[in-house]
Amino acid sequence: MNETPERSETIVVRDLHKIYDTGAEQIHALAGIDLTVRAGEFVAIMGPSGSGKSTAMNILGCLDRPTRGSYHLDGEDVSDLSDDELAEVRNRKIGFVFQSYNLIPRTTAIENVTVPLKYAGVRGPEQRARAIAALERVGLGERLHHKPNEMSGGQQQRVAIARALVTAPAILMADEPTGNLDSRTSVEIMALMQELNDAGMTVVMVTHEPDIALHCKRMVHFRDGCIELDEVVKDRTIISTG
């Protein structure tokens, strides 16, 4: 490594490419992304459908690998790890939230939130206490034993956020976390994300809705697999564009 990132630079991506090979054709989903995210930032990734947002998010979240280019996470090169190594980094550093919640059906909120702790090797009695604390933190202290089909969309997304938080990751990543929610519930979820960011968490999320993105502190716009615009937001207003 000839370029050692500063400690506060949590995510450092350079010339990142992703090419999907479908057999019939090669799709250049990311065409040279450069992005640095510092600890404590609150970033919205925006852009039209097909611009590469989810592809980028999956690589940033260690769910997938780039075709080429580098990705340093807290100074560690994670661009070329095996599946097992990638999973280990993900479990240690990242909480990931999906648009469709991805909860286990017919299973209570507590049990859903406990899942990552099992993988992390946390002892049984401690699992339950930590799951309850995470659910209380997202405002679901009264819904501990409810199953996904007994909760609203917003509540299910809160369970998913609790599950992402329960391992105490430094970074929360989310791909369209409000995509299935009405606007009032979306604003509530954004308030929760803001609270987590205020408490020191680095938050990176995808949204294609400008009014949702204005809850963040920075907006990074994708187009055709490239970053076309990087803006600073303060109090729901864009204050600089680069």
Ligand SMILES: Nc1ncnc2c1ncn2[C@@H]1O[C@H](COP(=O)(O)OP(=O)(O)OP(=O)(O)O)[C@@H](O)[C@H]1O
């Ligand atoms: N697994 C895959 N195999 C082949 N092509 C893919 C795959 N995933 C995504 N693509 C293609 O890569 C490009 C970028 O897709 P991506 O899902 O990253 O876009 P997006 O910005 O998240 O769009 P949306 O707003 O619709 O979610 C698109 O052309 C898409 O068709």
Ligand SMILES: [Mg+2]
């Ligand atoms: Mg997407």
